[in-house]
Amino acid sequence: MHTMRKRIYYYDTDAEGVVYYGNYMRFLEEARTSFIEDLGFSLKELSKNGYIFAIKRQEIEYKYPIYYGEIIEIKTSVEEITPYRIRFYYEIYNSENKKTTVARTDMVCISPEFHIKEMPQELIQKVKDKCESKREKFYL
Amino acid sequence: MHTMRKRIYYYDTDAEGVVYYGNYMRFLEEARTSFIEDLGFSLKELSKNGYIFAIKRQEIEYKYPIYYGEIIEIKTSVEEITPYRIRFYYEIYNSENKKTTVARTDMVCISPEFHIKEMPQELIQKVKDKCESKREKFYL
Amino acid sequence: MHTMRKRIYYYDTDAEGVVYYGNYMRFLEEARTSFIEDLGFSLKELSKNGYIFAIKRQEIEYKYPIYYGEIIEIKTSVEEITPYRIRFYYEIYNSENKKTTVARTDMVCISPEFHIKEMPQELIQKVKDKCESKREKFYL
Amino acid sequence: MHTMRKRIYYYDTDAEGVVYYGNYMRFLEEARTSFIEDLGFSLKELSKNGYIFAIKRQEIEYKYPIYYGEIIEIKTSVEEITPYRIRFYYEIYNSENKKTTVARTDMVCISPEFHIKEMPQELIQKVKDKCESKREKFYL
Numbered sequence: 001m002h003t004m005r006k007r008i009y010y011y012d013t014d015a016e017g018v019v020y021y022g023n024y025m026r027f028l029e030e031a032r033t034s035f036i037e038d039l040g041f042s043l044k045e046l047s048k049n050g051y052i053f054a055i056k057r058q059e060i061e062y063k064y065p066i067y068y069g070e071i072i073e074i075k076t077s078v079e080e081i082t083p084y085r086i087r088f089y090y091e092i093y094n095s096e097n098k099k100t101t102v103a104r105t106d107m108v109c110i111s112p113e114f115h116i117k118e119m120p121q122e123l124i125q126k127v128k129d130k131c132e133s134k135r136e137k138f139y140l
Numbered sequence: 141m142h143t144m145r146k147r148i149y150y151y152d153t154d155a156e157g158v159v160y161y162g163n164y165m166r167f168l169e170e171a172r173t174s175f176i177e178d179l180g181f182s183l184k185e186l187s188k189n190g191y192i193f194a195i196k197r198q199e200i201e202y203k204y205p206i207y208y209g210e211i212i213e214i215k216t217s218v219e220e221i222t223p224y225r226i227r228f229y230y231e232i233y234n235s236e237n238k239k240t241t242v243a244r245t246d247m248v249c250i251s252p253e254f255h256i257k258e259m260p261q262e263l264i265q266k267v268k269d270k271c272e273s274k275r276e277k278f279y280l
Numbered sequence: 281m282h283t284m285r286k287r288i289y290y291y292d293t294d295a296e297g298v299v300y301y302g303n304y305m306r307f308l309e310e311a312r313t314s315f316i317e318d319l320g321f322s323l324k325e326l327s328k329n330g331y332i333f334a335i336k337r338q339e340i341e342y343k344y345p346i347y348y349g350e351i352i353e354i355k356t357s358v359e360e361i362t363p364y365r366i367r368f369y370y371e372i373y374n375s376e377n378k379k380t381t382v383a384r385t386d387m388v389c390i391s392p393e394f395h396i397k398e399m400p401q402e403l404i405q406k407v408k409d410k411c412e413s414k415r416e417k418f419y420l
Numbered sequence: 421m422h423t424m425r426k427r428i429y430y431y432d433t434d435a436e437g438v439v440y441y442g443n444y445m446r447f448l449e450e451a452r453t454s455f456i457e458d459l460g461f462s463l464k465e466l467s468k469n470g471y472i473f474a475i476k477r478q479e480i481e482y483k484y485p486i487y488y489g490e491i492i493e494i495k496t497s498v499e500e501i502t503p504y505r506i507r508f509y510y511e512i513y514n515s516e517n518k519k520t521t522v523a524r525t526d527m528v529c530i531s532p533e534f535h536i537k538e539m540p541q542e543l544i545q546k547v548k549d550k551c552e553s554k555r556e557k558f559y560l
Contacts, residue, residue, distance in 0.1 A: 011294065015295070069464030154433050
């Protein structure tokens, strides 16, 4: 599991005083990017080499609101990986360590022409190695 | 069903040249707001009167990308309504009338103190009236 | 002068209850795009043909806040045009017709390699024609 | 002077492949917030205590584009302070230490009713102390 902390700014919130439901997607992008970096890969380099990662599906449940100025913690893991897709699972905790949000993203590997493409074998292996000892399932 | 059209601006897109996955949530807010307005209600007035509508759950599937400059069409319907929750279902079509995206939002009614609250009976009735002749299910 | 109306959504606002200062830039993009369209040009087509328009400078003064649910009016004119640059000037009015905001954008024409480039003569002429009878200055 | 580093994500960029001109405002909010925190103050606490800080004026010049995946550096200083207003000045540097952007923000202190208000004397003093030895001018 990968953990990152993040501060909530005014730009994250809306007039109801809490984080806008669409802005969580930015947090999740940051969490995924950092998860992949920690494995020694860079989404930017992968993109330059013809491996583009696109979001295919997103689901998210908002249990409690998050407020301006809070420091949140995003815990990210991989639930499932196939040669074409990584399924991320996230839990977000607020400043009082209460679980506010759970989310799941299906990220697929595509070519620059937007066709489905196998991701690099080395990346798949690194993800497997990281998650193997956990309860995560793999369909490879 | 409610239909609205919308143009895609640079601010909707990202460096892969397509609409950023998190920016669809703004489109869905516009579609919901317009759906409710068409029934003769205003989310702003409801909020002033103590009926705040918060997003509880969101799911979205990205079938095809949407590009800068396209005019999209968002078709919105209500799949289910209870006294506390409206479940919206949306389909997005691109300039060539291809279905690019489907999404579902659970919007709940809460008090200014963020407690679950029954929404106005008149709103529930108006939603039912609009959707009754359709295949939508109701759990009232 | 070109006028467009726009509704304020939750996604435009922040936790102080008003439109976030950075989100006005989206309004200005919409206003510019619509201004250019009204002259018979499309920023998308121009971009495809190698005329990319980039923002070089932005200034904006926030006189009064704008609130959730307001319908604003954005009035756009061109203050100055050279073969390489269009200077837009905007005034934003709120639902009570109070001037809330004034802004100015320098938009330059560049090549796909990001070098300064003369914009199409026909576009310059159309902008001049539109603004000629007004008090706007031209440096051509 | 205060320095912070920040990574550029997809959500910062647009379809021209570079950071969207409006998204810099988020970077500047982060930089200001961090500047104030480093002086021992919190914008959140100040807001709770009735000192709200609103943006009155913004100007920004885009010299060079910033790309996806870059790590930028934002250098922030205070150019001028009065009992009612702080004028921030920023320079942004890209991964190759090239100055890409300069910006200036006028931030004013207001009451919860949105009236101009003197900011806490202690905050003014801390800002002065930090900037005194520099070339910054003060109008107190």
